[in-house]
Amino acid sequence: xxxxxxxxxxxxxxxxxxxxxxxxxxxxxxxxxxxxxxxxxxxxxxxxxxxxxxxxxxxxxxxxxxxxxxxxxxxxxxxxxxxxxxxxxxxxxxxxxxxxxxxxxxxxxxxxxxxxxxxxxxxxxxxxxxxxxxxxxxxxxxxxxxxxxxxxxxxxxxxxxxxxxxxxxxxxxxxxxxxxxxxxxxxxxxxxxxxxxxxxxxxxxxxxxxxxxxxxxxxxxxxxxxxxxxxxxxxxxxxxxxxxxxxxxxx
Amino acid sequence: xxxxxxxxxxxxxxxxxxxxxxxxxxxxxxxxxxxxxxxxxxxxxxxxxxxxxxxxxxxxxxxxxxxxxxxxxxxxxxxxxxxxxxxxxxxxxxxxxxxxxxxxxxxxxxxxxxxxxxxxxxxxxxxxxxxxxxxxxxxxxxxxxxxxxxxxxxxxxxxxxxxxxxxxxxxxxxxxxxxxxxxxxxxxxxxxxxxxxxxxxxxxxxxxxxxxxxxxxxxxxxxxxxxxxxxxxxxxxxxxxxxxxxxxxxx
DNA sequence: AGTCCAAATTGGTCAGACCAGCTTGGCTTT
DNA sequence: AAAGCCAAGCTGGTCTGACCAATTTGGACT
Numbered sequence: 001x002x003x004x005x006x007x008x009x010x011x012x013x014x015x016x017x018x019x020x021x022x023x024x025x026x027x028x029x030x031x032x033x034x035x036x037x038x039x040x041x042x043x044x045x046x047x048x049x050x051x052x053x054x055x056x057x058x059x060x061x062x063x064x065x066x067x068x069x070x071x072x073x074x075x076x077x078x079x080x081x082x083x084x085x086x087x088x089x090x091x092x093x094x095x096x097x098x099x100x101x102x103x104x105x106x107x108x109x110x111x112x113x114x115x116x117x118x119x120x121x122x123x124x125x126x127x128x129x130x131x132x133x134x135x136x137x138x139x140x141x142x143x144x145x146x147x148x149x150x151x152x153x154x155x156x157x158x159x160x161x162x163x164x165x166x167x168x169x170x171x172x173x174x175x176x177x178x179x180x181x182x183x184x185x186x187x188x189x190x191x192x193x194x195x196x197x198x199x200x201x202x203x204x205x206x207x208x209x210x211x212x213x214x215x216x217x218x219x220x221x222x223x224x225x226x227x228x229x230x231x232x233x234x235x236x237x238x239x240x241x242x243x244x245x246x247x248x249x250x251x
Numbered sequence: 252x253x254x255x256x257x258x259x260x261x262x263x264x265x266x267x268x269x270x271x272x273x274x275x276x277x278x279x280x281x282x283x284x285x286x287x288x289x290x291x292x293x294x295x296x297x298x299x300x301x302x303x304x305x306x307x308x309x310x311x312x313x314x315x316x317x318x319x320x321x322x323x324x325x326x327x328x329x330x331x332x333x334x335x336x337x338x339x340x341x342x343x344x345x346x347x348x349x350x351x352x353x354x355x356x357x358x359x360x361x362x363x364x365x366x367x368x369x370x371x372x373x374x375x376x377x378x379x380x381x382x383x384x385x386x387x388x389x390x391x392x393x394x395x396x397x398x399x400x401x402x403x404x405x406x407x408x409x410x411x412x413x414x415x416x417x418x419x420x421x422x423x424x425x426x427x428x429x430x431x432x433x434x435x436x437x438x439x440x441x442x443x444x445x446x447x448x449x450x451x452x453x454x455x456x457x458x459x460x461x462x463x464x465x466x467x468x469x470x471x472x473x474x475x476x477x478x479x480x481x482x483x484x485x486x487x488x489x490x491x492x493x494x495x496x497x498x499x500x501x502x
Numbered sequence: 503a504g505t506c507c508a509a510a511t512t513g514g515t516c517a518g519a520c521c522a523g524c525t526t527g528g529c530t531t532t
Numbered sequence: 533a534a535a536g537c538c539a540a541g542c543t544g545g546t547c548t549g550a551c552c553a554a555t556t557t558g559g560a561c562t
Contacts, residue, residue: 011319011544011545011546012545012546013545013546030374030377030378030381031377031385036512036513037512037513038512038513046546046547047546047548048547048548049300049303049545049546049548050547052300052304052513053303053304053307056304056307056308057307057311060308061311062395065391066513067513067555068262068512068513068514068553068554068555069511069512069513069553069554069555069556070511070512070554070555070556071511071512071513071555072512072513075378075391075395076374076375076378077374093408094408096406096408096409100351100352100355100356100409104351105351155344155348156344157344157348157416157419158347158348161348161412161415161416164412165412168408262513262514262515263514263515264514264515287542287543288543288544289542289543289544297515298516298517299517300514300515300516300517301515301516303545317544318524318543318544319522319523319524319543319544319545320522320523320524320525320542320543320544320545321523321524321525321542321543321544322524322542322544323544
């Protein structure tokens with residue numbers, strides 16, 4: 001086979017992948033089977049391994065589906081907007097997810113909560129007061145409060161999700177920055193009141209009230225986050241460019 | 252090289268990809284170069300094309316970066332999927348979590364959905380119909396439908412959670428059992444109607460309707476699951492053997 | 503007409519080879 | 533001795549041809 005002496009900015013499987021994608025968009029329907037790899041190789045004038053790499057890349061992009069010993073099938077006529085790159089979502093996305101989930105967790109906790117749960121919540125609250133009285137942040141007890149609430153649902157999946165969101169939040173660089181650059185002391189009474197309201201509603205077995213209290217709490221967090229991020233953006237607005245490697249992707 | 256006579260649930264490049272990923276997480280830093288393809292092939296006891304496919308898949312997943320004539324470099328230590336590893340709870344817990352989250356996702360999707368999203372949803376639906384017409388299950392298109400819906404929210408955290416829940420569900424042994432022991436054909440028209448109702452509500456930009464449609468859909472799934480688990484418990488509930496994970500798609 | 507089995511088809515994998523560009527280390531030159 | 537230069541070697545990129553196993557299919561047999 002001949003090569004292109006002038007320039008090879010791309011690996012050839014990328015070219016083939018684009019041609020296959022174009023072919024599909026032009027004249028294939030969903031579910032339809034593509035020609036065999038051997039035929040595609042002949043059609044495009046490349047070797048089978050190259051065709052395989054192209055197909056693999058389109059399969060990873062959610063456009064094709066390979067069924068062993070059967071064929072390659074179209075499952076979408078357009079490349080999926082990389083499903084995988086949801087690595088680092090911002091704190092606001094994270095918070096929105098919490099806003100969807102945690103109020104409902106609180107409501108369920110109000111229904112299913114046991115005395116043991118209430119005791120643990122009270123404990124977490126007491127610890128929070130103690131830490132604040134010491135002039136420290138109460139991240140640990142805060143985390144624990146939300147976790148106990150999730151555990152009160154008796155649903156492991158919800159606990160796991162809740163924990164993941166919390167961790168993703170506290171581990172995000174922006175969150176850390178805020179902790180460093182803001183006077184968190186001003187917010188502490190609010191956090192405390194929020195948690196107490198949630199606790200009371202749950203203990204009173206009032207799902208609606210619990211849900212609302214949690215919603216208010218998360219709204220307060222959102223407001224604080226917005227204020228902080230606004231204050232921060234004034235400080236240094238540059239360097240916000242994302243030098244992170246623009247992952248692979250077919251150009 | 253030896254082959255596995257018993258069963259090959261996965262393509263070997265996937266196994267190699269996982270081993271490479273594990274190797275990186277264990278003892279590689281970002282920016283570090285991997286051994287040459289030839290060496291990796293020797294290390295893992297596979298051929299170079301297989302290693303190439305594994306590397307390509309990890310590159311598409313944003314974990315590696317291939318530089319021609321230089322080497323393969325680590326750009327992220329975590330693979331995109333399994334950000335949250337949700338395991339160890341039953342399908343009912345999983346489903347309850349979905350019942351909390353997905354209706355709200357549908358509502359948001361109805362508000363924020365773009366034409367491109369609608370097109371992708373329509374495609375997933377078309378594929379589902381086609382697969383059913385072929386007498387096959389439509390797991391792939393089903394998954395895709397729910398993922399596109401999550402993506403419509405523009406919230407990566409929600410996409411990630413949604414995906415995790417789905418995977419945890421389909422990979423659970425119980426779910427597989429049900430697929431094998433039940434006449435899924437009877438349910439197909441219902442699944443199809445459910446999805447169509449969701450699609451129509453989202454496209455009509457009616458959040459309330461979308462949310463309700465999704466709730467109905469998940470209720471139907473729950474009912475089917477209960478019936479199946481009831482039927483199964485009569486047969487035999489032991490024998491929770493863990494067969495090699497034949498990922499999805501049966502018959 | 504229905505059933506069953508074997509051949510054809512197809513993706514999955516392997517082996518070995520050559521090419522072109524990047525890297526490196528030794529050599530020449532200053 | 534330091535600086536620049538060039539060739540040998542790595543490394544990924546690609547090709548060829550082959551064999552395997554599972555699926556699919558079509559014809560032979562019942």
